Amino acid sequence: MNINRHSWVKLAVASAAAAFVTLASFAAPAAAQEKVTVFAAASMKNALDNANKAWGTQGGKDVTVSYAASSALAKQIESGAPADIFISADLDWMKYISDRKLVKEDTKFNWLGNRIVLVAAKDAAKPVDIKPGFDLAGLLKGGRLAMGEPNAVPAGKYGKAALEKLGVWSSVEKSVAGAESVRSALALVSRGEAPYGIVYQTDAAADPGVAIVGTFPADTHPPIIYPIAILSESKSKDAAAYLDYLKSAKAAPFFEKEGFTVLK
Numbered sequence: 001m002n003i004n005r006h007s008w009v010k011l012a013v014a015s016a017a018a019a020f021v022t023l024a025s026f027a028a029p030a031a032a033q034e035k036v037t038v039f040a041a042a043s044m045k046n047a048l049d050n051a052n053k054a055w056g057t058q059g060g061k062d063v064t065v066s067y068a069a070s071s072a073l074a075k076q077i078e079s080g081a082p083a084d085i086f087i088s089a090d091l092d093w094m095k096y097i098s099d100r101k102l103v104k105e106d107t108k109f110n111w112l113g114n115r116i117v118l119v120a121a122k123d124a125a126k127p128v129d130i131k132p133g134f135d136l137a138g139l140l141k142g143g144r145l146a147m148g149e150p151n152a153v154p155a156g157k158y159g160k161a162a163l164e165k166l167g168v169w170s171s172v173e174k175s176v177a178g179a180e181s182v183r184s185a186l187a188l189v190s191r192g193e194a195p196y197g198i199v200y201q202t203d204a205a206a207d208p209g210v211a212i213v214g215t216f217p218a219d220t221h222p223p224i225i226y227p228i229a230i231l232s233e234s235k236s237k238d239a240a241a242y243l244d245y246l247k248s249a250k251a252a253p254f255f256e257k258e259g260f261t262v263l264k
Helices: 005-032 042-057 070-078 091-099 136-140 154-165 169-175 182-190 201-206 239-246 252-257
Strands: 036-041 063-068 085-087 109-113 116-121 145-148 176-179 196-200 210-215 225-230
Touching (some): 042 182, 042 252, 063 070, 070 091, 085 239, 091 154, 091 225, 116 154, 116 182, 136 169, 136 196, 145 154, 145 182, 154 182, 154 196, 176 182, 182 196, 182 201, 225 239
Antiparallel strands (some): 085 225, 109 225, 116 196
């Protein structure tokens, strides 16, 4: 084939450019492995954000966190969403992805504990004696009870279990405003759109617009446990080191400050 000098130079430049693109495409995945992607229950936000800042100052790699209800995150992981670590607000959703072989089993760990509480807008908060048969429906006065969706969102499941144990659920079931996450339920109370809500103790502490008016006895619902694990499809070289950091004495104060119990 007869190619003049000008055409040959153009061809060489094009070939070099193609080679560069090809090399870049192979290099991209390695660069992506330099960070850690975490899917975490919405109630983790304040504590985990603060722990991650400290991790960064200690030379840790970048951490990207997606916060949502554990149920939504588990479904996203099942659908192939790329993540390295999953932090669930209950054991059920960790088991859900574990049963589907989406977890590195030897990294799974029951990490934190929490409490569920009844909250009201701060300017209208009065103590409520949470006991069997307490008149929650009367307190609502026709308003809504904000809580995580009771059949999916962990905080909602714990809340429903507690109200059932106390013999109150049937009187308020039709008044429930089931939110997509515990933070969404908290916002409904903080904005005055619901007079009362059931959230985690740690969420109540994070919003100055609400106040805790009562704490549900621990024996009215299953133990609130936050498990953590590295996911089977993780490509991060730093996921194990980051997990070790979260479980360490260095990170514990960030979670204890927000009201979590660090499980031993």
